[in-house]
Amino acid sequence: MARLVVLGGGVSGHTAATFAAEWLGSEHEVVVVTPNAKWNWIPSNIWVGVGQMTKEEVTFDLAPVYAKAGIIYHQAKALGIHPEGNETSDKPYVVVESTEAGSAGKIENIEYDYLINATGPKLNFAATPGLGDANGLGEFTVSVCTADHAVHASEELHKCIQTMKAGKRQKFLIGTGHGMCTCQGAAFEYIFNIEHELNKAGVRDMADIKWISNESFLGDFGVGGLHMKAMGFAVSSKIFAESLFAERNVDWIIGAHVNKVEKGKAHYELLDGSMGEEEFDFSMLIPPFAGVGLKAINKAGEDITATVFAPNGFMKVDANYAAGAYENWKASDWPSTYQNPTYGNLFACGIAFAPPHPISKPMSSPNGTPITPTPPRTGMPSGIMGKAVAHSVCDRILKGPDAPLHEASMAHMGAACVASAGKGLFTGTAAAMTIYPVVPDFEKYPGTGRDTEYTFGEIGLAGHWIKHILHHLFIWKAKLKPGWTLIPE
Template identity: 65%
Template sequence: MNLRKFIKKIGVIFKQAKAIAIYPEGTQTTSKPFVLIEYTGRDFPGKKENVEYDYLINATGPKLNFEATPGLGPDKNSLSVCSASHSKQAAQELKKTIENMKKGKNAVFLVGTGHGQATCHGAAFEYVFNLDFVLKKEKVKDKAKIVFITNEYELGDFGMAGAHIKKGGYITHTKTFTESLFAERNVSWIRRAHIYKVESNKAYYETLYGSTHEIEFDFAMLIPPFAGVGLKAYNKTGEDITGNLFTSNGFMKVDADYTQKPYEEWKAADWPKTYQNPTYKNIFAAGIAFAPPHAISKPMYSPNKTPIFPAPPRTGMPSAIIGRNWRSMCSFYRSQSFFWHCCFYNSISYCA
């Protein structure tokens, strides 16, 4: 898709670049805040530029933190669908696996989370059904064993402690719903698991009960944990103030309550309302880019003190809610004369 052509129609200046650092106070020679960017497109590769703003939206998405699990990732021993290039690679590997199955070979497909604190379970969940569909279409499902491995305490947790959904006039918990869908498709599952190492055709995992196991596979699509993309921040004198804007894992601080407290004291009011940085009021964060105050699912630890519970999801519906919250804010800002700067890591667009 030609984003430049589409975005121009709605009055947005598009720059094919990535954000490197934020200067929320400007510098000693300019009082205007700006973002330092580096072009990644064909026209000006490597060129850097300062882009000034009145209001900044950090919508970079995550860094895919494959390094958290040795051997994890498409450059090593597993596959991913977290980017267009990763999805293309996974599709190519799936095609090769199916070709071998058509020659009579059985195959084990391992799908799920590649770390005890990974999130984005929906992507892995959906992939199971895509996989089931393709294997049936290619008439090789009888030679396949699909295993779903997850850090969830129960299936259907999805990093939000489960939910109740209404379908066919009945209200059903997502645990029952998910287990039923998997059982109908002969998908087996491993819950409460932290994958701590991936080798070629083999994954090693620890359970919530402290035992360790291994599972062999022919094809593995495992979602990595997420981190912030690593943006830096500097004040007017050039002093590093990254810690004022971001948490230690790189996500941006917003108007959430980050007070450390036990699970029993967590409440909805801990979560942000405007997604506004408390230090610099003209900076906001959206989607995965903002730092959550805590998990939603109950924290669980193995006897080895290994955390095995999902990080809170911030894509899909949560991002839609963020957009809804901003609608009322935008109605005000549209009446003003401001320059909005929206950061999308690697491909950045600037909202005029």
């Protein structure tokens, strides 16, 4: 009997664990270690953040789902990996600390034959003074990164709406809270959902809404932008993004590293080196991501964290980390199997793997401050790589340790993305986009780096319907309800 341990129960970890349990059957063990008691469909947190959904609609309890799937579930956070075992045993193990009520703080070792690291990110609010506390519920800004954060954001938003109804103008500042953030798409969705809700509440004319982000141009989204076919042209996402901002009367600041937040004021540095500050009454700024701080220890008890993990805390995999300058970047730098180069039974997927470099061209201010979106590894690619890694592990368990690994490079896969711009069965809109491949391949697709036959986007009510259907479809899939394996990632 072999044991697969999966760290993390988000999109990538949950996908990997549930498919592995399905493919391995009861002959082998699948263990999930995640500090959360609930699964969260994060894309719908946007609607929780404007009061259009409840926390209960975007979350569900993990324990009964894992019990049904025959998965052993530990509500705990991983502290360290011992890939060589210790002085008394060669068996590798992970050290976990319980987060479950009643046993919180209890330390336990869990042995494994294969380990999938899918912890997701640490929301690094501390990188920007004033952005948030350890729980992300800051004094000055709000967040929609978790369902609880989104509930808080909604409460603060509705206080502002009441203030506007009482006749006082309000300033909204939405975007990224650091020069090295990712997830611009989530902030993009939130700013337009706020604008939509203010319209519905009849107070749009009392609001000044501004975007602030680390993108060097609007529509970069951490993927270096994309070109879409429209009206016979290959049109940059910059044009479409600017058009939507103009139409909705939302101003923007781009190329910005927010370096400090105070009550009602954000301080920032721009790519040209100049400093500025922006006042606000309501602000949602996405924090930068970091690894969750896992340690790696060898058999002798020595710290080998720098061998297993990149400096940002994400796990090294089969990527080319020595690509160097932007001019040398290639699509082949991106990992395909997500296997750790030092320990063959270690894998990392989703946000937990260390990307070789950003996708957007790296930029910094004359003061040396890096202001570059970091690459997104969420959503559809995250699920696909989780499934591929689970497939590899299952093959190695069932067919032998030399079974070939499955591949899911972001340079060879596409992604479908639906960015909400307002909720409503007949009044909602969303930008429905596909991008192929996620990481541009300028050798295969000279010029734009992508296949414009499969890279497209448009905004409308149809996109909103798709986003709403996907909400129910993916929660159905995550709950392992009938037919769940037929729903693609």
